[in-house]
Amino acid sequence: MVILSDAWTFLVIREAFFGAHRFEEFRSMLQIPRATLTDRLQRLVSEGIFKRIEYSQTSSWVEYRLTRSGIDFYPTFMALMQFGDKWLSENHGVPLQLVHADCGKVSKPFVACSHCLNKVTARHVTYRDGPGAGLVNVEPSKRSRRSSDDEQFNRGRPSSVSRALQVIGDRWSFLVIREAFFGARRFDKLQSELGIAPNILSDRLTRLVERGIFMKRMYQSGPDRFEYLLTPMGFDLYGPLVTMMAWGDKWRSNGKAPLILTHIDCGHDFTPTVICNECKNPVQAHAMQYRMRYNPDRYGGKKSSRALPG
Ligand SMILES: [Zn+2]
Numbered sequence: 001m002v003i004l005s006d007a008w009t010f011l012v013i014r015e016a017f018f019g020a021h022r023f024e025e026f027r028s029m030l031q032i033p034r035a036t037l038t039d040r041l042q043r044l045v046s047e048g049i050f051k052r053i054e055y056s057q058t059s060s061w062v063e064y065r066l067t068r069s070g071i072d073f074y075p076t077f078m079a080l081m082q083f084g085d086k087w088l089s090e091n092h093g094v095p096l097q098l099v100h101a102d103c104g105k106v107s108k109p110f111v112a113c114s115h116c117l118n119k120v121t122a123r124h125v126t127y128r129d130g131p132g133a134g135l136v137n138v139e140p141s142k143r144s145r146r147s148s149d150d151e152q153f154n155r156g157r158p159s160s161v162s163r164a165l166q167v168i169g170d171r172w173s174f175l176v177i178r179e180a181f182f183g184a185r186r187f188d189k190l191q192s193e194l195g196i197a198p199n200i201l202s203d204r205l206t207r208l209v210e211r212g213i214f215m216k217r218m219y220q221s222g223p224d225r226f227e228y229l230l231t232p233m234g235f236d237l238y239g240p241l242v243t244m245m246a247w248g249d250k251w252r253s254n255g256k257a258p259l260i261l262t263h264i265d266c267g268h269d270f271t272p273t274v275i276c277n278e279c280k281n282p283v284q285a286h287a288m289q290y291r292m293r294y295n296p297d298r299y300g301g302k303k304s305s306r307a308l309p310g
């Protein structure tokens with residue numbers, strides 16, 4: 001989430017999934033300032049998400065291609081997209097329809113157990129410490145996101161992934177939601193688990209209540225005290241969260257996952273896997289075609305539907 005919570009970084013990765021490789025392609029699609037784009041591309045190369053390819057010493061033909069770890073963001077994007085489609089498209093219809101090349105059907109991928117291929121939900125999963133438990137302590141940035149960053153997420157094209165990241169894409173919101181899935185409900189508990197400043201915590205809780213992720217319930221009066229419970233919409237963030245966790249386990253934990261998940265339905269440990277609802281195969285970027293449900297002319301984009309690059 002540290003990578004995706006920067007709006008520009010997220011948008012650059014997304015446009016790569018839509019087929020952009022060259023500096024000018026990213027720039028014209030996103031209307032991003034040159035210096036900002038240069039900075040984000042450099043960062044993504046140093047993070048190992050993109051590789052920079054120079055075609056010859058003499059020409060200036062340079063391309064930015066997703067690496068394997070970059071391509072591996074695809075399931076996370078799919079999980080965020082399904083969440084955004086379901087909860088945040090506000091009767092406008094979904095921006096993008098997916099057609100899965102493996103089965104030829106319109107696909108609604110979902111997060112499944114790698115063992116039994118059934119859908120995983122928070123209530124049907126238990127967890128225990130893995131070999132990497134307690135090893136890494138990711139410090140969220142002290143800088144909270146400026147509200148202008150929120151709008152950046154909507155650049156370029158209508159996107160359910162952008163809408164989902166607007167809700168959970170700042171680091172503190174993300175961490176608060178994560179703690180809720182570990183069972184934290186009360187202000188004091190959240191504060192002590194996260195070491196978060198009280199004013200920031202109450203800001204994020206208020207925002208997450210407004211956005212429908214939590215409901216606020218009084219559990220004690222005089223003095224009044226409240227707890228924060230995940231709504232059905234909030235519970236649906238479980239899929240995106242465990243998909244991001246799988247990415248982090250694979251690419252950022254040196255083979256030492258901090259947490260091991262067990263699927264209660266089948267009794268097996270599992271890796272969260274995003275699969276096609278029609279054929280149950282894992283979704284991969286190169287095997288998915290898309291149909292835009294918006295007018296691409298308005299976004300300077302590509303007109304025909306085609307396979308996303310792998
Ligand atoms: Zn299972």
Ligand SMILES: [Zn+2]
Pocket residue numbers: 100101102103104105107276277278279280281
């Ligand atoms: Zn399929």
